[in-house]
Amino acid sequence: MTNAKPALLLLLTVALAVMLLSALCGGTGCFFPTPSDDVLWQIRLPRSLSAFAVGGLLALAGALMQLLLRNPLADPYVLGVSGGAATGAMAASWLMPAAFAAYGMQLGALAGALLATALLFGLARRALMALTPAMSASPSGVRLILTGVMISAGFGALMSLLLSLAPEGQLRGMVFWLMGDIDSGPLLWPAWLVLVATTVWASWQAPVLNVLAHGDTTARLLGVPVRSLRARVLLVAALATASAVAVAGAIGFVGLVVPHAMRLMLGNDQRLLLPASVLAGGAALTLADLLARSIVAPVQLPVGVVTALVGVPVFLWLLARSR
Numbered sequence: 001m002t003n004a005k006p007a008l009l010l011l012l013t014v015a016l017a018v019m020l021l022s023a024l025c026g027g028t029g030c031f032f033p034t035p036s037d038d039v040l041w042q043i044r045l046p047r048s049l050s051a052f053a054v055g056g057l058l059a060l061a062g063a064l065m066q067l068l069l070r071n072p073l074a075d076p077y078v079l080g081v082s083g084g085a086a087t088g089a090m091a092a093s094w095l096m097p098a099a100f101a102a103y104g105m106q107l108g109a110l111a112g113a114l115l116a117t118a119l120l121f122g123l124a125r126r127a128l129m130a131l132t133p134a135m136s137a138s139p140s141g142v143r144l145i146l147t148g149v150m151i152s153a154g155f156g157a158l159m160s161l162l163l164s165l166a167p168e169g170q171l172r173g174m175v176f177w178l179m180g181d182i183d184s185g186p187l188l189w190p191a192w193l194v195l196v197a198t199t200v201w202a203s204w205q206a207p208v209l210n211v212l213a214h215g216d217t218t219a220r221l222l223g224v225p226v227r228s229l230r231a232r233v234l235l236v237a238a239l240a241t242a243s244a245v246a247v248a249g250a251i252g253f254v255g256l257v258v259p260h261a262m263r264l265m266l267g268n269d270q271r272l273l274l275p276a277s278v279l280a281g282g283a284a285l286t287l288a289d290l291l292a293r294s295i296v297a298p299v300q301l302p303v304g305v306v307t308a309l310v311g312v313p314v315f316l317w318l319l320a321r322s323r
Contacts, residue, residue: 008265012279016052016286050247051182051289051303052282053191055254057244059281060198061237062255063262063274067213068233069144072263072319075255076241079144080116080151085238085245087155088112090162090174106187106246113242116151117234123147180251180304182289187247194243198236199278206270209233213268251304253311254281260315 062075076082092108124147159178166174202209208229211219216226244251258281259273266272285303288310292301 008276012276012283016279016283046188047182047289048286050188050191051286053188053195054182054244054248054251055258055281055283055285055288056195056278057191057198057240057281058251058255058285059258059277060195060202060274061240061244062281063259063277064202064233064237064240065255066259066263067209067270068230068237070213071142071145072260073256074145076237077152077250077252077255079120079148080155081113081120081148081238081241082245082250083152083155083159084112084114084116084119085109085242086112086178086250087158087162088115088242089246089249090159090178093174094162094166094170106190106243109242109246110239112155113238113245116155117238119151120144120148120234121231123151176302177249178304179302180249180307182248182285182303191243191247194239195278198240199275201236202274203271205229205232206274209270209274210268213270248303251285251307253307253315254285257311257315258284 058076061081065074065076065079066072068074076085086109088111089105089109091112092104096104096108124144163171163174208224211222211224212226212229219226219229241255259277262273262276262280266276285307288306289303292303292306295301295306
Protein backbone atom coordinates (compact mmCIF):
# COMPACT_ATOMS: atom_id res chain seq x y z
CA MET A 1 0.00 0.00 0.00
CA THR A 2 1.21 3.49 -0.72
CA ASN A 3 1.01 6.20 1.92
CA ALA A 4 -1.49 8.14 -0.20
CA LYS A 5 -4.13 5.42 -0.09
CA PRO A 6 -4.40 5.08 3.71
CA ALA A 7 -4.42 8.89 3.81
CA LEU A 8 -7.50 8.78 1.61
CA LEU A 9 -9.19 6.54 4.19
CA LEU A 10 -8.41 9.18 6.81
CA LEU A 11 -9.85 11.84 4.51
CA LEU A 12 -13.03 9.80 4.11
CA THR A 13 -13.32 9.52 7.89
CA VAL A 14 -13.00 13.29 8.22
CA ALA A 15 -15.60 13.78 5.47
CA LEU A 16 -17.93 11.43 7.32
CA ALA A 17 -17.51 13.43 10.53
CA VAL A 18 -18.32 16.64 8.63
CA MET A 19 -21.43 15.06 7.10
CA LEU A 20 -22.64 13.83 10.49
CA LEU A 21 -22.09 17.25 12.06
CA SER A 22 -23.96 18.92 9.19
CA ALA A 23 -26.83 16.45 9.53
CA LEU A 24 -27.02 17.09 13.27
CA CYS A 25 -27.08 20.84 12.74
CA GLY A 26 -29.75 20.35 10.06
CA GLY A 27 -28.81 23.58 8.30
CA THR A 28 -29.76 25.69 11.31
CA GLY A 29 -26.24 26.84 12.06
CA CYS A 30 -25.96 25.13 15.46
CA PHE A 31 -22.37 24.05 15.79
CA PHE A 32 -22.40 23.47 19.56
CA PRO A 33 -25.55 21.46 20.31
CA THR A 34 -26.40 20.63 23.90
CA PRO A 35 -27.63 17.28 25.25
CA SER A 36 -30.88 18.96 26.32
CA ASP A 37 -31.88 19.50 22.71
CA ASP A 38 -34.54 16.79 22.18
CA VAL A 39 -34.66 17.38 18.44
CA LEU A 40 -30.92 16.79 18.20
CA TRP A 41 -30.59 13.68 20.34
CA GLN A 42 -33.93 11.98 19.72
CA ILE A 43 -34.53 12.75 16.04
CA ARG A 44 -31.47 14.00 14.16
CA LEU A 45 -28.81 11.77 15.71
CA PRO A 46 -30.75 8.47 15.26
CA ARG A 47 -31.69 9.50 11.72
CA SER A 48 -28.07 10.33 10.84
CA LEU A 49 -26.91 7.01 12.29
CA SER A 50 -29.56 5.22 10.23
CA ALA A 51 -28.44 7.01 7.07
CA PHE A 52 -24.82 6.02 7.66
CA ALA A 53 -25.72 2.39 8.38
CA VAL A 54 -27.88 2.08 5.26
CA GLY A 55 -25.30 3.78 3.03
CA GLY A 56 -22.49 1.64 4.38
CA LEU A 57 -24.49 -1.58 3.95
CA LEU A 58 -25.48 -0.77 0.36
CA ALA A 59 -21.95 0.26 -0.62
CA LEU A 60 -20.46 -2.87 0.94
CA ALA A 61 -23.01 -5.08 -0.82
CA GLY A 62 -22.28 -3.36 -4.12
CA ALA A 63 -18.51 -3.73 -3.70
CA LEU A 64 -18.86 -7.44 -2.94
CA MET A 65 -21.13 -8.06 -5.92
CA GLN A 66 -18.88 -6.14 -8.29
CA LEU A 67 -15.98 -8.26 -7.06
CA LEU A 68 -18.01 -11.45 -7.40
CA LEU A 69 -19.04 -10.75 -11.00
CA ARG A 70 -16.08 -8.57 -12.02
CA ASN A 71 -18.58 -6.13 -13.46
CA PRO A 72 -18.92 -2.46 -12.40
CA LEU A 73 -22.66 -2.56 -13.22
CA ALA A 74 -23.38 -5.23 -10.61
CA ASP A 75 -25.19 -4.12 -7.49
CA PRO A 76 -27.99 -5.50 -5.25
CA TYR A 77 -30.69 -3.85 -7.36
CA VAL A 78 -29.47 -5.24 -10.67
CA LEU A 79 -29.36 -8.78 -9.30
CA GLY A 80 -32.85 -8.60 -7.81
CA VAL A 81 -31.74 -9.00 -4.19
CA SER A 82 -33.07 -5.60 -3.16
CA GLY A 83 -36.32 -6.22 -5.05
CA GLY A 84 -36.82 -9.43 -3.12
CA ALA A 85 -36.01 -7.67 0.17
CA ALA A 86 -38.42 -4.82 -0.59
CA THR A 87 -41.21 -7.23 -1.55
CA GLY A 88 -40.67 -9.31 1.58
CA ALA A 89 -40.63 -6.24 3.83
CA MET A 90 -43.79 -4.84 2.22
CA ALA A 91 -45.63 -8.14 2.53
CA ALA A 92 -44.59 -8.53 6.17
CA SER A 93 -45.62 -4.98 7.10
CA TRP A 94 -49.00 -5.60 5.47
CA LEU A 95 -49.65 -9.03 6.97
CA MET A 96 -48.06 -8.72 10.42
CA PRO A 97 -49.94 -7.18 13.39
CA ALA A 98 -49.14 -3.54 14.01
CA ALA A 99 -47.27 -4.33 17.24
CA PHE A 100 -44.74 -6.45 15.34
CA ALA A 101 -44.65 -4.48 12.09
CA ALA A 102 -41.12 -3.08 12.50
CA TYR A 103 -39.42 -6.39 13.28
CA GLY A 104 -41.72 -8.13 10.81
CA MET A 105 -40.30 -5.86 8.10
CA GLN A 106 -36.76 -6.88 9.09
CA LEU A 107 -37.62 -10.57 8.94
CA GLY A 108 -39.64 -10.11 5.75
CA ALA A 109 -36.78 -8.24 4.08
CA LEU A 110 -34.33 -10.97 5.06
CA ALA A 111 -36.68 -13.68 3.80
CA GLY A 112 -37.22 -11.84 0.50
CA ALA A 113 -33.49 -11.27 -0.01
CA LEU A 114 -32.72 -14.91 0.72
CA LEU A 115 -35.51 -15.97 -1.66
CA ALA A 116 -34.02 -13.80 -4.42
CA THR A 117 -30.57 -15.24 -3.67
CA ALA A 118 -31.95 -18.79 -3.79
CA LEU A 119 -33.58 -18.02 -7.14
CA LEU A 120 -30.23 -16.76 -8.41
CA PHE A 121 -28.57 -19.96 -7.25
CA GLY A 122 -31.29 -22.10 -8.76
CA LEU A 123 -31.65 -20.35 -12.11
CA ALA A 124 -28.02 -19.38 -12.74
CA ARG A 125 -26.01 -21.80 -10.65
CA ARG A 126 -23.69 -22.72 -13.49
CA ALA A 127 -23.08 -19.07 -14.29
CA LEU A 128 -22.42 -18.25 -10.64
CA MET A 129 -20.01 -21.11 -10.09
CA ALA A 130 -18.33 -20.99 -13.50
CA LEU A 131 -14.62 -20.19 -13.52
CA THR A 132 -13.78 -16.82 -15.05
CA PRO A 133 -10.50 -15.23 -16.10
CA ALA A 134 -8.84 -12.52 -14.07
CA MET A 135 -10.31 -9.02 -13.91
CA SER A 136 -12.83 -9.49 -16.69
CA ALA A 137 -16.55 -9.98 -17.09
CA SER A 138 -17.36 -13.34 -18.62
CA PRO A 139 -20.41 -14.48 -20.59
CA SER A 140 -21.40 -16.42 -17.45
CA GLY A 141 -21.39 -13.16 -15.47
CA VAL A 142 -23.55 -11.51 -18.12
CA ARG A 143 -26.03 -14.39 -17.91
CA LEU A 144 -26.13 -14.02 -14.15
CA ILE A 145 -26.86 -10.29 -14.42
CA LEU A 146 -29.63 -10.93 -16.96
CA THR A 147 -31.13 -13.54 -14.63
CA GLY A 148 -31.01 -10.99 -11.81
CA VAL A 149 -32.71 -8.37 -13.96
CA MET A 150 -35.58 -10.78 -14.67
CA ILE A 151 -35.87 -11.68 -10.98
CA SER A 152 -35.97 -7.96 -10.16
CA ALA A 153 -38.73 -7.45 -12.73
CA GLY A 154 -40.73 -10.29 -11.20
CA PHE A 155 -40.47 -8.84 -7.71
CA GLY A 156 -41.38 -5.43 -9.14
CA ALA A 157 -44.61 -6.94 -10.44
CA LEU A 158 -45.33 -8.44 -7.02
CA MET A 159 -44.76 -5.04 -5.38
CA SER A 160 -47.18 -3.44 -7.82
CA LEU A 161 -49.75 -6.11 -6.93
CA LEU A 162 -49.29 -5.46 -3.21
CA LEU A 163 -49.64 -1.71 -3.77
CA SER A 164 -52.86 -2.21 -5.73
CA LEU A 165 -54.32 -4.34 -2.92
CA ALA A 166 -53.11 -2.13 -0.05
CA PRO A 167 -55.65 -0.16 2.00
CA GLU A 168 -56.00 3.47 0.99
CA GLY A 169 -54.64 4.70 4.32
CA GLN A 170 -51.38 2.73 3.92
CA LEU A 171 -50.81 3.36 0.23
CA ARG A 172 -49.03 6.73 0.45
CA GLY A 173 -46.70 5.55 3.22
CA MET A 174 -45.79 2.40 1.29
CA VAL A 175 -45.06 4.35 -1.90
CA PHE A 176 -42.91 6.87 0.02
CA TRP A 177 -41.03 4.01 1.70
CA LEU A 178 -40.36 2.33 -1.66
CA MET A 179 -38.77 5.56 -2.93
CA GLY A 180 -36.42 5.60 0.04
CA ASP A 181 -37.33 6.73 3.54
CA ILE A 182 -34.69 6.86 6.25
CA ASP A 183 -36.22 5.42 9.43
CA SER A 184 -34.75 6.03 12.88
CA GLY A 185 -37.03 3.52 14.58
CA PRO A 186 -36.32 0.19 16.28
CA LEU A 187 -34.44 -1.19 13.25
CA LEU A 188 -31.50 1.20 13.75
CA TRP A 189 -29.45 -0.98 16.06
CA PRO A 190 -30.08 -4.28 14.24
CA ALA A 191 -28.86 -2.54 11.06
CA TRP A 192 -25.73 -1.35 12.85
CA LEU A 193 -25.13 -4.86 14.17
CA VAL A 194 -25.32 -6.25 10.63
CA LEU A 195 -23.07 -3.45 9.33
CA VAL A 196 -20.38 -4.19 11.93
CA ALA A 197 -20.61 -7.96 11.38
CA THR A 198 -20.47 -7.80 7.58
CA THR A 199 -17.67 -5.21 7.59
CA VAL A 200 -15.59 -7.32 9.98
CA TRP A 201 -16.19 -10.41 7.85
CA ALA A 202 -15.26 -8.56 4.64
CA SER A 203 -12.10 -7.10 6.20
CA TRP A 204 -11.12 -10.52 7.55
CA GLN A 205 -11.64 -12.13 4.15
CA ALA A 206 -10.03 -9.26 2.19
CA PRO A 207 -6.70 -11.06 1.50
CA VAL A 208 -8.56 -14.09 0.14
CA LEU A 209 -10.85 -11.82 -1.88
CA ASN A 210 -7.75 -10.19 -3.37
CA VAL A 211 -6.68 -13.60 -4.60
CA LEU A 212 -10.17 -14.21 -6.01
CA ALA A 213 -9.98 -10.89 -7.87
CA HIS A 214 -7.02 -12.24 -9.84
CA GLY A 215 -9.16 -14.96 -11.37
CA ASP A 216 -10.86 -18.15 -10.26
CA THR A 217 -8.24 -20.39 -11.83
CA THR A 218 -5.41 -18.63 -10.01
CA ALA A 219 -7.36 -18.73 -6.76
CA ARG A 220 -7.95 -22.47 -7.07
CA LEU A 221 -4.27 -23.08 -7.78
CA LEU A 222 -3.47 -21.21 -4.56
CA GLY A 223 -5.87 -23.36 -2.56
CA VAL A 224 -8.84 -20.98 -2.29
CA PRO A 225 -12.24 -22.78 -2.16
CA VAL A 226 -13.67 -20.65 -4.96
CA ARG A 227 -17.21 -21.99 -5.13
CA SER A 228 -17.90 -21.85 -1.39
CA LEU A 229 -16.27 -18.42 -1.14
CA ARG A 230 -18.44 -17.04 -3.94
CA ALA A 231 -21.54 -18.44 -2.24
CA ARG A 232 -20.54 -16.80 1.07
CA VAL A 233 -19.89 -13.47 -0.66
CA LEU A 234 -23.35 -13.52 -2.22
CA LEU A 235 -25.01 -14.45 1.09
CA VAL A 236 -23.22 -11.66 2.97
CA ALA A 237 -24.21 -9.16 0.26
CA ALA A 238 -27.82 -10.38 0.48
CA LEU A 239 -27.84 -9.97 4.28
CA ALA A 240 -26.44 -6.43 4.01
CA THR A 241 -29.01 -5.53 1.36
CA ALA A 242 -31.91 -6.94 3.37
CA SER A 243 -30.93 -4.91 6.43
CA ALA A 244 -30.61 -1.70 4.40
CA VAL A 245 -33.96 -2.19 2.65
CA ALA A 246 -35.77 -2.96 5.91
CA VAL A 247 -34.57 0.35 7.39
CA ALA A 248 -34.89 2.69 4.42
CA GLY A 249 -36.74 1.04 1.55
CA ALA A 250 -35.40 1.03 -2.00
CA ILE A 251 -32.49 3.47 -2.33
CA GLY A 252 -30.62 3.13 -5.59
CA PHE A 253 -27.19 4.07 -6.95
CA VAL A 254 -25.32 4.02 -3.62
CA GLY A 255 -24.27 0.40 -4.11
CA LEU A 256 -23.46 1.10 -7.75
CA VAL A 257 -21.65 4.45 -7.78
CA VAL A 258 -19.75 4.47 -4.48
CA PRO A 259 -17.73 1.22 -4.91
CA HIS A 260 -17.01 2.14 -8.53
CA ALA A 261 -15.70 5.58 -7.50
CA MET A 262 -13.60 4.10 -4.70
CA ARG A 263 -12.11 1.56 -7.11
CA LEU A 264 -11.06 4.34 -9.47
CA MET A 265 -9.32 6.17 -6.63
CA LEU A 266 -7.90 3.28 -4.61
CA GLY A 267 -7.51 0.45 -7.07
CA ASN A 268 -8.76 -3.09 -6.49
CA ASP A 269 -7.05 -3.89 -3.18
CA GLN A 270 -9.96 -5.18 -1.10
CA ARG A 271 -8.15 -4.37 2.17
CA LEU A 272 -8.67 -0.70 1.31
CA LEU A 273 -11.61 -0.83 -1.07
CA LEU A 274 -14.13 -2.51 1.23
CA PRO A 275 -13.71 -0.27 4.31
CA ALA A 276 -13.45 2.80 2.05
CA SER A 277 -16.74 1.85 0.39
CA VAL A 278 -18.44 1.57 3.79
CA LEU A 279 -17.16 5.00 4.89
CA ALA A 280 -17.95 6.69 1.56
CA GLY A 281 -21.37 5.06 1.30
CA GLY A 282 -22.29 6.17 4.80
CA ALA A 283 -21.10 9.73 4.16
CA ALA A 284 -22.86 9.90 0.79
CA LEU A 285 -26.24 8.79 2.11
CA THR A 286 -25.95 11.05 5.17
CA LEU A 287 -25.42 13.97 2.79
CA ALA A 288 -28.31 12.81 0.57
CA ASP A 289 -30.61 12.62 3.60
CA LEU A 290 -29.60 16.14 4.63
CA LEU A 291 -30.36 17.41 1.11
CA ALA A 292 -33.71 15.58 1.09
CA ARG A 293 -34.68 17.41 4.29
CA SER A 294 -33.35 20.79 3.18
CA ILE A 295 -33.96 21.35 -0.54
CA VAL A 296 -37.68 22.12 -0.33
CA ALA A 297 -38.05 22.38 3.47
CA PRO A 298 -40.35 21.93 5.30
CA VAL A 299 -41.39 19.34 2.69
CA GLN A 300 -39.22 16.23 2.90
CA LEU A 301 -38.20 14.44 -0.30
CA PRO A 302 -37.64 10.67 -0.48
CA VAL A 303 -33.92 9.98 -0.14
CA GLY A 304 -34.03 7.63 -3.14
CA VAL A 305 -35.05 10.56 -5.35
CA VAL A 306 -31.95 12.52 -4.31
CA THR A 307 -29.59 9.57 -4.80
CA ALA A 308 -31.05 8.93 -8.26
CA LEU A 309 -30.82 12.58 -9.35
CA VAL A 310 -27.18 12.71 -8.23
CA GLY A 311 -26.21 9.12 -9.02
CA VAL A 312 -27.18 9.05 -12.70
CA PRO A 313 -24.92 11.93 -13.89
CA VAL A 314 -22.12 10.93 -11.51
CA PHE A 315 -22.09 7.34 -12.77
CA LEU A 316 -22.16 8.48 -16.40
CA TRP A 317 -19.21 10.77 -15.67
CA LEU A 318 -17.32 7.94 -13.96
CA LEU A 319 -17.92 5.66 -16.94
CA ALA A 320 -16.68 8.35 -19.35
CA ARG A 321 -13.63 9.03 -17.18
CA SER A 322 -12.70 5.34 -16.87
CA ARG A 323 -13.45 4.65 -20.58
